[in-house]
Each structure stands twice: as structure tokens, then as C-alpha cells.
Amino acid sequence: MKASELRVFIEGGGLDERILDIYADESLTGYQKDRYTGALDKFIELYGDKEVSIYSAPGRSEVGGFDAFMTGNVPMGAGLSSSAAFEVVTGTILSGIYNGLSLDAVYIAKASQYAENRYFGKPCGLMDQMASSVGGLVNIDFADPEDPVINPVKVDFDGFKKLISESGSSSYKYLQNVYSNSDVDNQSISVALALTEKILGTRGAYRVHGGGFAGTIQVFVPNDIVEEYREKIEKVFGKGSCHVLKIRKYGGMLVK
Numbered sequence: 001m002k003a004s005e006l007r008v009f010i011e012g013g014g015l016d017e018r019i020l021d022i023y024a025d026e027s028l029t030g031y032q033k034d035r036y037t038g039a040l041d042k043f044i045e046l047y048g049d050k051e052v053s054i055y056s057a058p059g060r061s062e063v064g065g066f067d068a069f070m071t072g073n074v075p076m077g078a079g080l081s082s083s084a085a086f087e088v089v090t091g092t093i094l095s096g097i098y099n100g101l102s103l104d105a106v107y108i109a110k111a112s113q114y115a116e117n118r119y120f121g122k123p124c125g126l127m128d129q130m131a132s133s134v135g136g137l138v139n140i141d142f143a144d145p146e147d148p149v150i151n152p153v154k155v156d157f158d159g160f161k162k163l164i165s166e167s168g169s170s171s172y173k174y175l176q177n178v179y180s181n182s183d184v185d186n187q188s189i190s191v192a193l194a195l196t197e198k199i200l201g202t203r204g205a206y207r208v209h210g211g212g213f214a215g216t217i218q219v220f221v222p223n224d225i226v227e228e229y230r231e232k233i234e235k236v237f238g239k240g241s242c243h244v245l246k247i248r249k250y251g252g253m254l255v256k
Helices: 003-011 016-023 026-047 082-098 105-120 127-134 157-175 188-200 223-237
Strands: 053-057 060-064 068-072 138-141 149-152 205-209 216-220
Touching: 003 026, 016 026, 026 068, 053 082, 068 082, 082 105, 082 127, 105 127, 127 138, 157 188, 157 205, 157 216, 188 205, 188 216, 188 223
Parallel strands: none
Antiparallel strands: 053 060, 060 068, 138 149, 205 216
């Protein structure tokens, strides 16, 4: 399908069910459709009205030929694995175009890690790439990095929230990785954690995220107070500072 035809197809609701299945949030269907059609417009501007496919990995959605235009809504430098998502979706595109989507998630993750280690010079492990490539809520055993074992997780959320809160408290109080010793006047993460504690009380869980210095916290908020939490956080840190995320069940994939 040509890019212009796919754009009309998406605008007409042809991908609505697929988008809801991928992103698991009906309120974001319009937003994701706008992202996809906007990417198609840019693709046509850059490369012409060619035959295209849409590939996606957690964090980004992409259009490729393999002339490609990539779009994403992951804040850069926020410790949310935007580099892993970029690598995984590139591997997924190559798998789709040249290998009939036969490359498995582990292979793509390992190739992505190799690219980041070798060509970007970042000595990262395999966890971020695996999370993006596999998708869903999973447990990954890296005892043998060449053959990681992946199992779906059925979560006891009460126990999970307790562990998240305990590890977050340890990071804040003992590891003290929520601010830099070279910039002690910048206590934005400390403020965000304290404000979150005041808003949620015992109703959720929260901790510093992204290695400590990326400027983000991860918060598990009950559905019925998500908007209240967002409003109160953004009153302090500004509009758009709070991003509502969901765990999608798919890793890298061909969308259309």
C-alpha cells in the first residue's frame, strides 16, 4: 500500500482496532492515529509516495521502505530506553523486509545490544533491549547471557508495590542517587518523590527511575486517581511533565 493510501486507511479508522490492541488505551487512539499519519506525511515529503509498512517497538512507531522515517514520544535522556527502542525497531524492520519476520525477539535484542556496545560505545547490558523486543510483563533470567530464559509474569501487585516502595526508599535514603553531589541545589527528584508520597499515601508505589540522574520517577497509580495525580504533579513541574504509560503486550512488530 502506498503511503498516501495508508494514510487514508488510518484516517478512516482502518487501524483503530489494531492501535487499541497495541497500546491498550482507548483514550490514546486519536493521538496514535495522528502520530502515524504525521509520520506518513513526513515520509512522503522526504521520499515520495512509495509502498510502505509500519513497524513498531515499545517506545516508538516507525514507517519504513527501507527508506524510513521514525517518530517517537519517548523523552530523550529520561532513562526510558529510547536507544533500545530505536535499535529494536530497526532490527524488526530488517527482519520484516529481508527475513520474513523470522528473527526472534532474543536475536534482535542481542543484535541491538551489540550495536549499542560496538558502534555507540555504551557498555550496556541486555535488559533494556530484551524488554523492548519481547514486550509484555516478563521475567528474564540472564544467568546465561547467550541464552536468556523468558517467562510471563503473573504479578501479585500488593507484593510488587511493597518491593517497589522498599527499593525506592533504599535508593533515596541510602544509595542517595536522586541528586548529584556536584549539584546539590537541584533537588527536583527529591521534591517529586516527596510530593508523590503526599498524594498517594499508601495507595500506590514509586521510586527514582533511569539510573538516578535522568530526572524521572516511576509511579504506580490506581486508575481512579491518575488524573488527580497528573494534575497535582504538573502544577509543580509544568504541563506535560507527567507521562501516563501502560505495559503493552507486544514487542517489536509489523503494524500494517
